[in-house]
Amino acid sequence: MSYLDTLKKSPDLVSPGISACQGCGAELILRRVLQVAGPNSIFAIPPGCMAGAGVVGWNYANGQKTPVHITLLDNTAAFLSGLSRIYEKKGRPDVNLVALAGDGATADCGFQSLSAAAERGEKMLYLCYDNEGYMNTGYQRSSTTTRGSKTSTTPAGTVLQGKQQQQKYVPLIMAMHGIEYCATASPSHMKDFIEKVEKGLAASKKGFAYIHVFSPCPTGWSFSSSQSIEIARKAVQSNLFPLWEMSSGKLTLTANPKPLPIAEFVQGIGKFKGLSPQVLEEIQVVVQHRYAILQKLAD
Template identity: 70%
Template sequence: MSYIDVLNKAEDQVTPGMSACQGCGGELVLRTVLKIAGENTIVGIPPGCMAGAGVVGWNYANGLKIPVHIPLLDNTASFLTGLSQIYERKGRADVNIVAVAGDGATADCGFQSLSASAERNEKMLYVCYDNEGYMNTGYQRSSTTTKGSRTSTTPIGTVINGKQQQQKYLPLILSMHGLTYCATASVSHMADLVMKVEKGLEASKKGFAYLHVFSPCPTGWAYPADKAIEVARNAVKANVFPLWEMEDGTYKINVANKMPISVEEFVKGIGKFKNLSREDVGSIQKAVDERYELLKRLAGV
């Protein structure tokens, strides 16, 4: 059975009503992960887009068909650590312990508990849907926001021209914690995403598994909602978001771009990048190229 067949046959654990924005990558991540994880799953979703849309649902009714809890913004991994350990003590190792968290709750506010849980190799699958900002509160910059992005805290003006710093590359940082499994994925490459969710769930029975998913946001990024998958696909094509995995210390690039498109082509039509200067584009391109070369060396390419 193909990975797409697996997805088609799986039962949706998210209710039909959904209050996420049109074209939301986070919703697609949530539905896909929980479809594969199935009903024998407990999920933690910290404050953010998916806590509001995926948990509250419509009219304050639960948006999920499985047990879900909204921990604090900074303690998702800690909360799930306790949950994982109590179920293991009860002899219920079959229960999937899963986090679905945004980049703010993962790379910034929650990084301390995330790193600590990863270092201790706690048994869970932690999924970050990365839309490069605190979207649920009006799009403030996070540490994973791409340089030059226009956000409410890095506006376009005479003092600064969008975010001034390069983004934190969190998945590689997590992989250096000696995880059982670590991977990147994108909503534009669904078969690859399903494969990695399955691997992550299997690895979570042995230790900490981490999946970092590219989840562009039409509302915050300012592009048409029907272009969401195209934007995500172009990010992979440009090596802005390369797809790779690490299993037991061995790195593998899943999608190798022999002729990648340029960063300049990737940013076209995306509102948050509309004021990028030529120097800004060149700076992002340099960071993208250096990061991809590092990944190739790690993968032995």
């Protein structure tokens, strides 16, 4: 069945009226993951945009049509570890156990429990929607925020020019745990995204699966809500967010574009406004170096 057939035949398991921002990448990610996982699923979503906007809903009603737990910011993978073992004991390994967490709850606060669950090979699919910051509380920088980004804690001015550090590349860190399946995905490449979620769910029946998804944020990044998919596509085309997967120890690049320069990617994104040529060049060097590593691993 093609990915279009999957989406056509699968019901939308999120209520029509949720309070996510217009053009929110994370809302699209939540809806599509739920369509693929289906109603026989239990989700764990820590505090963040999708806990507040995607799960709570209106009038204290659940915005999501499957069981969902709002975990703590730092224990999502630990919570699902326990749930996984409970359902194994009950003789119900068919239930899909899925985490959907932001980059703060994944790369920062929750990394200890994430890494530990991956090392133990706990049976779950963990997805990170990476909007490069703590958006639900006013956009503070996280460790996955791109160098030079203007956030509420890394202002751009005469003294500092946005975030001073390069971003932590979490997907490759997770792949090096030797897990069942690891991939990157983007809402701009929906066929690739759906296929990877299907593979991740299948792998989660054997052990730990992880997918890192690019999630552009119009509100925090300061761009028009109509540009979300275009910006996500440019992130892939520029190799700022390369698409790949690793299974059985083999890394495969699932997109190999003729790369756009980073200077073209940042155009029209408010958080990058006024970047100096030096900072742009620093970002470009890191992007090229990281992609070269991925190409060597793929070879």
